[in-house]
Amino acid sequence: MPTTVNAIDIVVSDLGAAIEFYRRLGLEFERDQYMPDDHAGCDLPNGLHLMLDTEDLRGKVTAHWTPPKLSRAFLTFEYDSPAAVDATYAELLAAGVTGLQEPYDAPWGMRYATVADPSGNGVDLYATLPAS
Numbered sequence: 001m002p003t004t005v006n007a008i009d010i011v012v013s014d015l016g017a018a019i020e021f022y023r024r025l026g027l028e029f030e031r032d033q034y035m036p037d038d039h040a041g042c043d044l045p046n047g048l049h050l051m052l053d054t055e056d057l058r059g060k061v062t063a064h065w066t067p068p069k070l071s072r073a074f075l076t077f078e079y080d081s082p083a084a085v086d087a088t089y090a091e092l093l094a095a096g097v098t099g100l101q102e103p104y105d106a107p108w109g110m111r112y113a114t115v116a117d118p119s120g121n122g123v124d125l126y127a128t129l130p131a132s
Contacts (some may be wrong), residue, residue, distance in 0.1 A: 007049040010121055011031035011058045016091060017118035018052050025077055082111035085125045089113040
C-alpha cells in the first residue's frame with residue numbers, strides 16, 4: 001500500500017481558543033474523549049483529518065520538542081469570491097484575530113489575505129480572481 005497523507009496536526013497554545021477560531025472559518029472540531037483538554041479532531045470533506053494538539057501534549061509525545069518561534073506551515077482556506085475573502089478577513093479582525101497580510105490581488109491570479117490563529121499559526125484565505 002502506498003504511503004498516504006490523511007491527517008494534519010496543528011499544535012496550539014489554547015485548545016478552546018483554537019476551536020473557536022477555526023469554527024469561525026467553518027470547521028467543527030470534536031474534543032477527544034480521552035484527552036478533551038489536549039486534543040481535538042475534524043474530518044474534512046475531502047477525506048483529510050485535521051487535528052489540534054496542545055503544546056503540552058506535543059511535548060509529552062515528542063522528545064525534545066519545543067514550540068517554534070515562527071509558523072512554518074500555513075493552513076489555506078479557499079473562498080468562492082474575492083469579496084468573501086475580504087469579508088472573512090474583516091470579520092476575523094473585528095473578532096480580535098491578528099491580521100498578517102491585508103487582502104490583495106496576488107500576481108498569480110488570486111485574492112489573498114493572511115491571519116494568525118490564536119497560537120500564531122499562519123492561515124491563508126484566498127479566492128480566484130475573475131478573468132479580465
